[in-house]
Amino acid sequence: MSADNRKLFEMVERMPTFSQSVVRILQLTSSGDAAPKELVRLVEHDPILTMKVLKLVNSAYFGLGRQVTSIKQGVVYIGVNTIKHLAISIAAIGALPRENAAGFDMDAFWTHSLVTGSAARLIAQRQGIPRNDATTWFIAGLLHDIGQVVLAHGMPAEYRTVLKAARERGVCITGVERELLGTDHAEIGSLLGAHWKLPDELVQTIAHHHDAAAAASFPPLGMAIFAANQVAKLTDHPDRAVSRVEPLPDAVRQWLGLSLEDLVDVLDGLPAELDAARAFVQIPGGRP
């Protein structure tokens, strides 16, 4: 790990979560009889909270004998109160500002992450993946772009230039990141995931989610996230999207047995998931 990366990770360690999540978690946990499933839903829908909770429970602090791969499994394993207190302590750090010097649109990022997660879960259902694994697929979709948050908050001035160039040229953002920063958000996200000891399948998926050339060697999860990312991009608001749609590599198309356009059509649950994601990113009852 380079010194620069370490600096970025240290920044992420201190990084607060989304303001909407903070409001909701504090509201929910201030009543003593909060339904555990509501808490799970809140944590599972916030990429930073999810990643931080998974990072903490898989860290040496806990010293657990088995790896925790989802929030639900964590609740069964170490108890809902422990997960609740972790979420509160993460939320208590404060709220991530919705505006940042990079001009990186946090609401758009969050919506895109949620839709990618949901699309991955729908693809899992369609491909007959067991329900338990479908949660991991959702998490992989939720976290695939986490490196963008690291870059936007860790080097805002540089990332502003990247975002501007990618938009002007109408190209995939990863190429511009590599050209101007010498790294890309997939690499940074996977380094962060590895640093935080997230399950290797998540780390690998984050690392290769733009790596069309390697698609033939992707495991099913990698195929699904590549496709889900494109599905989500098709639904992104055109003025707020940061990356253009990439064509599906042959291997992914063969695995699905569908083109991207047909995939969007057969994912029946997608419109409802999209509405849910957009509603979730809005603050309940106005801004705090």
Added chain:
Amino acid sequence: MKLTMRGCRGSIPSPGPDTVRYGGNTTCLQVETAAGDVVIIDAGSGIRQLGLELMARVPVRCAIFITHTHWDHIQGLPFFTPLFVPGSEVLICGSFDPVYRKSLPEILSQQMQYCFFPVSDTELKGNISYETLREGQVVQYGSATVRNIVMSHPVFDYGYRVNADGRSLFFTGDFEPPVNIYAPEDDEYEEYAASITAQRLVLLEALRGVDTLVIDAQYTETEYRAGKVGWGHGTYHTAIALAEDAGIPRVLLTHHDPTRTDDALDEIHAGLLAERAGRSSPEVIMAREGLSLEI
């Protein structure tokens, strides 16, 4: 090895005329191997009398395993005489508190801060050492081998398995078998149920070959369903069911509710035995203070 129950009350000490037979002291188990190695699990108020008795054979040498640091499992520690006596060798083991990121010695020394207790931990004369345990870490203490596993409870709680003299004992600490947080009609219900099943299998594996299970059974089924779900404690029936599932021949029901009288415990025990008439295994025992069993 021999097990002696030194405290089997949950939540808070509850002395009084109604708790004379089962005892009012909070959780403490004394395990002694044939070679004389003393392993203590939890330091509720029951550890005070144990400390006094151990002083009959100085220097005291023992290991204390803490399931979790709720008051009723540590409150007796400042009154454990061997800690104050030069020459004592006391090893204290337990988990790190991952939420507050505090080590076991930090948490235990907090209850000996001057505002709570007149003697600070720095004034203890015994030789006290601490070991922070990872899940599954094996501690060899003389002739006893102690393993731990994370149990389902609102806070981080280790169950301990003590193997010695070819026999095996398991104490759950506080334990509520996980319940599904989703309703059967929810999409997530099955997935959550599968996680619970997977967790149960891990626990059953840890219990394989155990001879005696000492387990949290604070509530009746009726009490549990009437508002105690999620409080972190099991019922008489979930406790016996775990022993049955794991094929354990003897189960001690403990962590008695502080409001439970001796007569009520007798009545509940009689009811359980009547329900189980004709079934010999597991033998169901209501834990009481002072009860000693060869394991």
